[in-house]
Amino acid sequence: MSTPTHTGHLVGYARVSTGHQTLDGQHDALNAVGVDRIFDDVMSGTRSDRPGLTAALDYVREGDTLVVHALDRLGRSLVDTINTLDALRKRGIYVQALREGIDTSTPAGRMVAGVFASLAELERELIHERAAVAREAAKARGKQTGRPKVLTDEQVGVARRMRESGESVATITKTLGISRATFYRVLTG
The missing domain is CATH 3.40.50.1390 (Resolvase, N-terminal catalytic domain)
Structure with missing residues (x-):
């Protein structure tokens, strides 16, 4: 040695x-x-x-x-x-x-x-590969991957209708229990 x-x-x-x-x-x-x-x-x-x-x-x-x-x-x-x-x-x-x-x-x-x-390095690559395969399998089965949606499609519709009727962003976010950032991301994204 x-x-x-x-x-x-x-x-x-x-x-x-x-x-x-x-x-x-x-x-x-x-x-x-x-x-x-x-x-x-x-x-x-x-x-x-x-x-x-x-x-x-x-x-x-x-x-x-x-x-x-x-x-x-x-x-x-x-x-x-x-x-x-x-x-x-x-x-x-x-x-x-x-x-x-x-x-x-x-x-x-x-x-x-x-x-x-x-x-x-091999372990890191295998972890990423397994995660990608799992995401693809879930997506193919129609399952949600990643972070869950903050608002349902129905809530997004309510937010849009409230905004179109002239409600303030503050009122909409308070009513739906979301942040301003979420409101803008959902309605403009």
Whole structure:
């Protein structure tokens, strides 16, 4: 395996999903590799507001290495993890995932991260493709796709008749319980 080329600080990040789990095991692993500082979160990985990770990402600088116990600590999904890895790579920050043995400061580590990036791109394309197929199938069956209509055809007719009889936009929107923007979009669109 290639020798790491760390030039900056080793910064640790640890996360557990619930309050009854402890960070001790992750802290022990991070301290064993000599991290200078550890940032923590005790919350579900599915949450997008992870203040510890945000603080760690703000703290690391070019040449630093962000060390995690496991790669899945960096994101809510494979795509999110890959996006985080890519953003760090663009900033000149390395990532070391202890469980997986990945170190992006080495050629082998960058190759593995590249494979993950390719898998994430494939996953994104498959998601878009499945969604497009589902929309087409629903459309072929005459089902509504996308956002539901705000007004029924009958309500649009009522709005038009009210407007033609001289009612104000304010009266029409109040009567139908819609915004001015919806009124103009429906009647002029």
